[in-house]
Amino acid sequence: MFWNEELETIKASTLKNLQLKRLRETIGRVYFNVPFYRDRFQAINIKPEDINSVEAISRLPFTTREDILNNYPTGLLAVPRDEMVRVHTSSGTTGKPKAIFFTKSDIDRAADLIARCLVMTGMRKNDVLQNMMTYGLFTGALVMHYGAEKVGVLIVPAGPGNTERQIMLMKDFHTTALHITPSYALYLADYIKTKGIDPKRDLFIKRAYLGAEPYSEETRKKIEEMLAIDVYNSYGLSEMNGPGVAFECEMKRGMHLWEDNFIAEIIDPDTEEVLPDGTKGELVLTTLQREGMPLIRYRTRDITLIIPEQCACGRTHRRIDRIFGRSDDMFIVKGVNIFPQQIENVLMATKGVAQNYQIVLESLDNLTVRVEIARDLFDGNVTHLVNMQNKIVEALKKELLVKPKVELLEPGTLPVSEGKSKRVIDNRTL
Numbered sequence: 001m002f003w004n005e006e007l008e009t010i011k012a013s014t015l016k017n018l019q020l021k022r023l024r025e026t027i028g029r030v031y032f033n034v035p036f037y038r039d040r041f042q043a044i045n046i047k048p049e050d051i052n053s054v055e056a057i058s059r060l061p062f063t064t065r066e067d068i069l070n071n072y073p074t075g076l077l078a079v080p081r082d083e084m085v086r087v088h089t090s091s092g093t094t095g096k097p098k099a100i101f102f103t104k105s106d107i108d109r110a111a112d113l114i115a116r117c118l119v120m121t122g123m124r125k126n127d128v129l130q131n132m133m134t135y136g137l138f139t140g141a142l143v144m145h146y147g148a149e150k151v152g153v154l155i156v157p158a159g160p161g162n163t164e165r166q167i168m169l170m171k172d173f174h175t176t177a178l179h180i181t182p183s184y185a186l187y188l189a190d191y192i193k194t195k196g197i198d199p200k201r202d203l204f205i206k207r208a209y210l211g212a213e214p215y216s217e218e219t220r221k222k223i224e225e226m227l228a229i230d231v232y233n234s235y236g237l238s239e240m241n242g243p244g245v246a247f248e249c250e251m252k253r254g255m256h257l258w259e260d261n262f263i264a265e266i267i268d269p270d271t272e273e274v275l276p277d278g279t280k281g282e283l284v285l286t287t288l289q290r291e292g293m294p295l296i297r298y299r300t301r302d303i304t305l306i307i308p309e310q311c312a313c314g315r316t317h318r319r320i321d322r323i324f325g326r327s328d329d330m331f332i333v334k335g336v337n338i339f340p341q342q343i344e345n346v347l348m349a350t351k352g353v354a355q356n357y358q359i360v361l362e363s364l365d366n367l368t369v370r371v372e373i374a375r376d377l378f379d380g381n382v383t384h385l386v387n388m389q390n391k392i393v394e395a396l397k398k399e400l401l402v403k404p405k406v407e408l409l410e411p412g413t414l415p416v417s418e419g420k421s422k423r424v425i426d427n428r429t430l
């Protein structure tokens with residue numbers, strides 16, 4: 001089922017025309033209303049009328065996170081401040097937050113995109129969504145909330161934390177869907193298991209939307225199995241509304257990026273050259289319908305690729321792959337580039353590994369992975385632990401080409417994050 005069948009299955013050529021029309025409107029809007037953009041365009045001698053194809057977007061300069069910070073708080077607004085009805089900030093995982101302003105119709109459009117996402121994964125009016133993201137300055141919970149309300153589902157605005165209460169709410173309100181971070185979902189799934197709750201018998205959850213931080217296919221599988229549900233990947237960032245930018249359909253093979261609202265490009269983060277579909281690189285997004293704070297060629301720092309094939313679900317908006325990591329997440333050990341995701345892939349695919357892990361960087365040559373393993377391995381038999389440790393070291397070495405140190409921990413040793421998890425502890429003094 002579709003929320004907006006005409007737009008979701010729009011013909012590729014019609015979509016291109018629509019993108020061009022909206023791109024030109026957006027360029028005009030920022031050129032005449034945002035001095036920052038006008039100066040940028042003038043510096044390279046570009047006028048709005050020069051952009052006469054979608055591809056011509058590559059002539060425009062990028063907008064970076066620093067540009068948003070330097071113009072904090074209202075420097076990038078394209079309509080008067082009085083027209084704004086909400087401000088959100090990014091979670092600031094990587095430093096000072098960015099402020100993003102929304103007009104009334106910006107909020108409405110963001111909610112509409114969420115409605116598309118929810119309906120395409122089977123949500124209907126009679127569903128109950130337990131929203132376990134943090135309410136407040138962040139976009140995660142509120143943008144999802146407004147979208148779910150549009151679909152007409154019952155929302156349980158639980159926010160994160162207090163797992164015991166979460167389970168009570170799930171039981172009492174017959175929660176059928178969760179919106180949650182992957183790290184908290186792993187914790188929740190384990191908690192439910194430990195308490196002897198049978199998700200099939202005692203709960204009503206059918207699906208969960210996981211986003212806000214990178215996680216692996218293995219993590220998805222683990223959560224799906226532990227809770228007996230479908231897990232859908234949800235991608236977004238505050239700069240582009242928050243959730244609802246790209247979302248998996250029922251095929252669960254990549255996330256449809258709503259191309260009537262965003263132009264997506266993949267670039268080489270070093271050379272800034274635009275890469276063809278199917279090639280991994282940094283995702284760059286341009287808003288096509290934003291009134292309040294349009295952003296042109298925003299460098300997300302998220303590494304992914306555009307899936308070239310059409311999706312079997314009938315939606316024509318191209319899909320992006322799972323976010324492989326952020327370009328600024330990558331670290332180097334013994335000269336080898338490593339993404340935290342690679343480590344997670346290996347850990348979550350290893351039998352006997354529990355839910356939580358941490359990556360500790362001590363020097364340029366040393367990598368330590370601290371990982372919680374199943375309780376029953378701490379049975380007093382040291383051989384079991386040694387075998388497990390060797391198994392993890394070997395599996396990681398095979399994937400990373402660097403031999404890490406592995407510390408085994410009992411479940412519950414590492415801190416659990418309710419919001420975004422901090423997986424990498426960097427103690428290097430460079």
Ligand code: ADP
Nearest residue numbers: 090091092093211212213214234235237238323
């Ligand atoms: P911050 O940059 O402060 O974390 P946000 O709260 O807006 O700001 O988070 C957006 C970022 O979260 C994205 O740029 C991306 O790195 C990450 N993210 C969001 N959804 C996903 C997802 N489904 N998979 C991987 N990473 C994601």
Ligand code: ZN
Nearest residue numbers: 249311313315
């Ligand atoms: Zn699809």
